[in-house]
Amino acid sequence: MAKKTTTQERILYPVDWLEERSGLVGGIRYFLFRNVPADVNWFQTLGSATLTAFLVQASTGVVLAMYYQPGPTTAYPSIQHITNDIWGGWLVRGMHKWGASVFIILMFLHMGRVFLFGAYKYPRELNWIIGVLLLALGLAEGFTGYLLPWDQTSYWATTVGINLNGTAPFLGPFIAQFLQGGTYINADTISRFYAIHMLLLPAAIGGLIALHLYLVIRLGVTSPPWSKEAAGTGPLPPHSSNGSGPSSGTEPRQPVERAASG
Amino acid sequence: MILVGSDLDSSRGHDHTPGPSLWPVGFAVGVVVMLVGFVVSWAIVAVGIFVTVFFAFLWLRELIHGRALAGEPPAVQPEQRPPRAAAVPRPARTDLVHDRYPRNVFLEASTLGLGAVIGGLVTLPVLGFMIGPAFLKQGVKLSDLGPITDFPEGQFLITTFTSNAQEGTVSRRTAFVRNNGFLGTQPSFTVISNHCAHLGCPVEPNGVPLYKETKRFRDVTMIPVLPSGFGCPCHGGQYDTEGNRIAGPPVRGLDRYAFSIINGHLMVGKPFSIAYVVGTGANAQIHATRLSFPGEHVSGIESWLYPIQPPH
Numbered sequence A: 001m002a003k004k005t006t007t008q009e010r011i012l013y014p015v016d017w018l019e020e021r022s023g024l025v026g027g028i029r030y031f032l033f034r035n036v037p038a039d040v041n042w043f044q045t046l047g048s049a050t051l052t053a054f055l056v057q058a059s060t061g062v063v064l065a066m067y068y069q070p071g072p073t074t075a076y077p078s079i080q081h082i083t084n085d086i087w088g089g090w091l092v093r094g095m096h097k098w099g100a101s102v103f104i105i106l107m108f109l110h111m112g113r114v115f116l117f118g119a120y121k122y123p124r125e126l127n128w129i130i131g132v133l134l135l136a137l138g139l140a141e142g143f144t145g146y147l148l149p150w151d152q153t154s155y156w157a158t159t160v161g162i163n164l165n166g167t168a169p170f171l172g173p174f175i176a177q178f179l180q181g182g183t184y185i186n187a188d189t190i191s192r193f194y195a196i197h198m199l200l201l202p203a204a205i206g207g208l209i210a211l212h213l214y215l216v217i218r219l220g221v222t223s224p225p226w227s228k229e230a231a232g233t234g235p236l237p238p239h240s241s242n243g244s245g246p247s248s249g250t251e252p253r254q255p256v257e258r259a260a261s262g
Numbered sequence B: 001m002i003l004v005g006s007d008l009d010s011s012r013g014h015d016h017t018p019g020p021s022l023w024p025v026g027f028a029v030g031v032v033v034m035l036v037g038f039v040v041s042w043a044i045v046a047v048g049i050f051v052t053v054f055f056a057f058l059w060l061r062e063l064i065h066g067r068a069l070a071g072e073p074p075a076v077q078p079e080q081r082p083p084r085a086a087a088v089p090r091p092a093r094t095d096l097v098h099d100r101y102p103r104n105v106f107l108e109a110s111t112l113g114l115g116a117v118i119g120g121l122v123t124l125p126v127l128g129f130m131i132g133p134a135f136l137k138q139g140v141k142l143s144d145l146g147p148i149t150d151f152p153e154g155q156f157l158i159t160t161f162t163s164n165a166q167e168g169t170v171s172r173r174t175a176f177v178r179n180n181g182f183l184g185t186q187p188s189f190t191v192i193s194n195h196c197a198h199l200g201c202p203v204e205p206n207g208v209p210l211y212k213e214t215k216r217f218r219d220v221t222m223i224p225v226l227p228s229g230f231g232c233p234c235h236g237g238q239y240d241t242e243g244n245r246i247a248g249p250p251v252r253g254l255d256r257y258a259f260s261i262i263n264g265h266l267m268v269g270k271p272f273s274i275a276y277v278v279g280t281g282a283n284a285q286i287h288a289t290r291l292s293f294p295g296e297h298v299s300g301i302e303s304w305l306y307p308i309q310p311p312h
Helices: A007-022 A024-032 A042-064 A075-084 A089-116 A125-147 A152-166 A172-180 A189-219 B023-040 B042-065 B103-134 B301-305
Strands: B143-147 B156-162 B172-183 B186-193 B215-217 B220-225 B245-247 B256-262 B265-278 B285-289
Touching: A007 A024, A042 A089, A042 A189, A075 A089, A089 A125, A125 A152, A125 A189, A152 A172, A172 A189, A172 B103, B023 B042, B143 B156, B143 B215, B143 B220, B186 B265
Parallel strands: none
Antiparallel strands: B143 B265, B156 B172, B156 B220, B172 B186, B186 B256, B215 B220, B256 B265, B265 B285
8 A cells, every 4th residue: 555645745745856966965964954154144144145145146147138228329318218218127227226335335234244243264264265256356347337327427537447457557557558458448348348347357256155055054153152052151041042942951961963062 | 108007006997908199190180280370370280290100100010010018908807816915015117018097087187178278269369359448559640630730839738639539539648739939940838648647637727717718620629728737636746847747646647649740730649647747838857657557656666566557
């Protein structure tokens, strides 16, 4: 007699089917349901917030690219069209414009949290370095994106920005000329910035974010510097979140996995 | 023969038959180079023929004399003894030369090497396409500003012109043009660029432009002005009427345009940078340098920071 199939098994059948063939479900569980120190802090959500801001930029940017037309005679009218004519355009462009600032601010706040928590110390130095690269690429996104509305502000701000690069010793003039694609800002400059802004830099940022997250998962999350738990000098909080569910507080202390921090 | 992985661990590739000859690969490369040469140039054909003949010779020699490594694989006795203790080091084998270059190492190296070659063949042209156009063919065409009789002596005209008709509006430039009369028998003009020598903002004349007296020649507009100097709205750089820096952050004077007069028309061409100007008007001595980006020193010890200029 065949085994009776429960309703739950029927509902979960697609998940089981997927898991059996890919292991994806287990991978997602491994990614999302990790042990963290019991006394993690709200400030430690700033990294996820930064990632969310990047995803907002990526998704709004993809849709804006469907309407935006880079080019010295088309860029500004297409921005006007997006803002004034297309249904919802003002909202998505606004999300992208203001979200850019949010993304940059969150990167700095996240960086400050990591610095003040000492989370850049052994064994997490490499993740700090990747984070600094991400910050540089994020700022480059801001710089290249600023030109795209092609109005007076963006044109002259970009002129100044390019010439600032040009004042760097030795290679500066070459960097500046590479950025504007010639001796002066010309018809190719805006499409050049557009390609860098929406293809080159996001791809690089995406790859580095993957590395960043891999190292976070591999090395775990730090305890706050005031953690008595990490120092081994205090009782566990009543709701230890090391994967064993609520504890009564009287149980023997469980070693918290992946919480070895400086 | 190339020795790769000669210090391999001893478990690797012991009793394999000798690897295949490498010479046919070189022969094939030579043929490919020769075929590419037929498309590209005769010099490459010659190189390809040389490579082909060279490797054909090596291959033939090997076929005739027989390779040192060729022949039947040595009969391998099945392992009978119990495995030796791991602590006993195995004696180094010197009798089998082909151990030093097993087949799997060749396959690994050639896979990685071919991958690198293919990757390079794809990447290099793309990189060149990305970087090259910014530096090549940067020449400046002459722009016609109209008959020189449009330029009254001693007065600046804020002259805006299209420097590249193909590019259109984005190539509009502004110069402050003053007719200095004659120097001997030659007409003299001062053609100052409006790109601030600090960071490239557009400088403005310190004086009221006489918009009502605006002149036009094709798409060139000329607005008369009698300035006391030039000032930059971005960061406050100030220049005198010869374009010398007198205050603020700029590191040098304003750039100028080379000009020529063809059929009575004033033509402006290549811009160049200026360290400083001594004197005024037609008698000014211009200490000119190659065109540099705004913010670069062109004289003094700081100019050593910018030894090479990209082609402009």
